[in-house]
Amino acid sequence: MLKIPDHQVAGHKAGVGKLGPLIDDSGRFYKPLQGDERGSNEAAFYTSFSSNTKIPDHITRFFPKFYGTQLVKASDGSGMQPHLVLQDLTFNRVNPSVMDVKIGSRTWAPQVLEDYINKCLKKDRESSSIYLGFRLSGLQVFEDRESGFWKPGKAEVKSLSADEVRLFLKKYVSSNTSSALDSKPDCAFASIVYGGSTGILSQLLELKAWFEDQTIYHFYSCSILMIFEKELALSGKGPCAEIKLVDFAHVFEGKGVIDHNFLGGLCSLIKFISEILTTPEDCAADDLLEDVQKSHIYSENGSV
Template sequence: MATSVLSQRPTHEPQLTPCKHQVAGHLFEDGKAGSFVDECGHFYKPLQNGPRGRREQEFYELIMAILQSEECYHPRRRLSGSYGSRDSAEPSGEGVESSSGASCIQAEERLAEGQTEAGAQPETHLSFSVRNAALLRAIPLCYGLIELDGVRMIEMEDLAGQYRHPSIIDVKMGFHTWYASGDARYIERRKAKDAATHQSSLGFRICGMQVYRNFQRGYWRASKRWCKGLPQEEVRKALLRFPHNESNLRAADVYGGQHGALSQLHQLLQWFKVQQEFVFYSSSILIIYEGDAQKQSETNVVIRLVDFAHTFPVNGERDSNFLNGLASFMSVLEDTVAADTHDDCSL
């Protein structure tokens, strides 16, 4: 893009510390440029060099530019104005809605009512923020672009920062993580990796996980090697382990219920059934809940869609790869809830 709408921070540098709750991606312990957090509840993700970093930046730029041009709210902020604001890291966005924000909410509700049937066509006459409200709810709030010591980073909300003891799972979506426009070497490498894991057979892959254990007052973390070597027959057991925090939580307390992961994923699934504006390769779903919760009402479950280094804008193309992978993931989660009898699920 010729002009960046990701604002540069001209003031003093923030005090950054390594993010201790990052469970996948580039990690400091692997010798990579890991992510940071600050004292204000913001998360800083270094952009990769080359086209990958450029695509991720352009994805957020596109979202921010459109919302600013529409003078519409972000669905999780319920405020008019820009996509994100450095004035507050609070994602709930308490405040008084503008008339434009209220009209967006009403139109969003009408859109949701009309898109419940499978195969429905996208309502292209509606504004971007309305027809893509489910996407906007799922992606992190973005505050801008910052450069420190020559490293460009996207500044966004710290998803784990609102939790005392965040339990997090990172699940990469899609039956394949390669795209036809990639070079032959890239496609060959991704195909081999997909085939070596349960990505190509299940349509998703667990890339990282941490579970807070109340009794032991600490985290169990799955290493990259553990995730890569996880056999397909053990995937449901891993998904069963994630909600078990040694405080009598069950899979239904995290995945089920009106505000659980499955309910939130269903909203995203309905959007993928009709949207024809983006395709997402190698993007992940994060599920986060309060690790020391004693009951479902305390879990504060959220799902987020992250990682857009291989996301492309399209015109009239349905993202069946992500859609089918998400549907498969939800089906396995539903089976996990049904099978949860609190048997031993230690890993």
Template sequence: MAKSDQELPEGFRQLKTQVAGHTFEESNAEAVGLLQDSKAGCVLKPLGKPECGERELRFYESLAEAGASGDNDLLALLRGHVPRFYGPLKLVVNRRERTFLRLEDLTRSYAKPCVMDVKMGKRTWDPESSPNKRKVEEAKYVMCKQKLGLCLPGFQVYLPKEEHTQETTILRHGKDYGKSLNVEGFKQTMALFFNASTSDSKSRRAGCELLLKEVLRQLQEILAWFQRQRLLHFYASSLLICYDYSRLADPPKPLINGYHQNDDDPATWVRVKMIDFAHVYPAEQGLPDENYMFGLQSLIEVVQSILHR
């Protein structure tokens, strides 16, 4: 079955900006990727294996309930760093009923969406993993994962076709590219993704600087949350970094007092959100999630190095 021949419910289509995770496969009707409901502004993520899918659904539901009774204020704070959750939905895809999570479409308003999935932590296997699963996970992305606590399952980025031109081309890479990266290659790829190497015009350089500063601000907010929380440990979870390339050449201008007007707020075209919660567990012995924070601090350092080079 060709990807274009997938049997999807009316009003839904495959998500074009999906860069990682399970996808639709031409040779396997059982393989289902992310869907998009553009009318409702939602992305639909299929639940994975029963135990993983239920765990991820419970996580989103616990976030939705947090703070309602004054409890779990830390969980309520986390909601701002996670795509909005609109509940589960059953759909028939390829003649089989499946359950999906309805999530906010982070790039819905973007003219030229650049998207990167960065998996966090040296350890990507959860406490219930079999010895074989641990071995498989530890063999993936070894060069970057052990030194940075980061790996790169996939990304897409718009790049200028030539210097001093408005024409663009799209570069897409998946997990095979990410697995080939060493530390220096990872840093170079991050600079490429942020268009830090292609900012030839003054306005695009200004836009790139604003982009990097906004990414850093959001990363540091997520780190501040992790430094406080002792509730959960996140395994094989990712950060999704998104921005609209079309805003790079026309960055919002700061006001005299240093604030942006609402329409010019970089948070409207730059988003860093936590995703993938199939392997979230209660914190062991009430300890901080050092594994996730190690990767997060590495990512902050990489982005800072690009900004200040």
């Protein structure tokens, strides 16, 4: 039984009369294959990437597993349609906080039609893509079981300044995400989500090292998903923070040239996250996290 994903934060979403991705109960994600060259291009990328022995294992872990293509009943009621069958990146995660970051100051490839370039260029200019090298496409942050998720709309994340991007990156790892909107984000979870030997920053740096050398592919309009589980952090466990690259409809051969567009955006994102971790007045995370964990334990035990 296929169903609409609960934790999709960007892209086309399935609904009545709307074509979008679906998931099943076994951990697979069904993405509709676009009917034009974008669909065939993405399928070709996954096929090439999954069989490319030059890609090291420590890099393949940053990409969704690919299970081929399959005809399934489309979400828009149009009948059986081809779908990419991929790994469901939030499968078995409890209330995951998710952020979609589109990488690159340019989201269009030189090979595409002029009309499409103009469409992308308009979005790039209206967002932070051109001047930061990345933009936020969507996010959800789990607050608590009573409040659920804080999930700003597209309009809220569409045209952010550098300071606003920094604010959202802080809110993503804060305990006071949406309450007291005028208060400074406490960055309570920054040290254990962004920091550490297995945190998001470490993973981004590992990915950066590969992009400094790889000339096989050029990635346009590709996103990095950041995922972690706040409830695990509250209970004193690791938050299972990880990054995954998604959306490969605009990947082209690198032809021996480094992908400076993607690499530049990745370096910019790394800089922003590094600054959050190295600004103690904004991220007094350790003491605050301890207080938050104690509060969570007390509420679980019914104490006051």
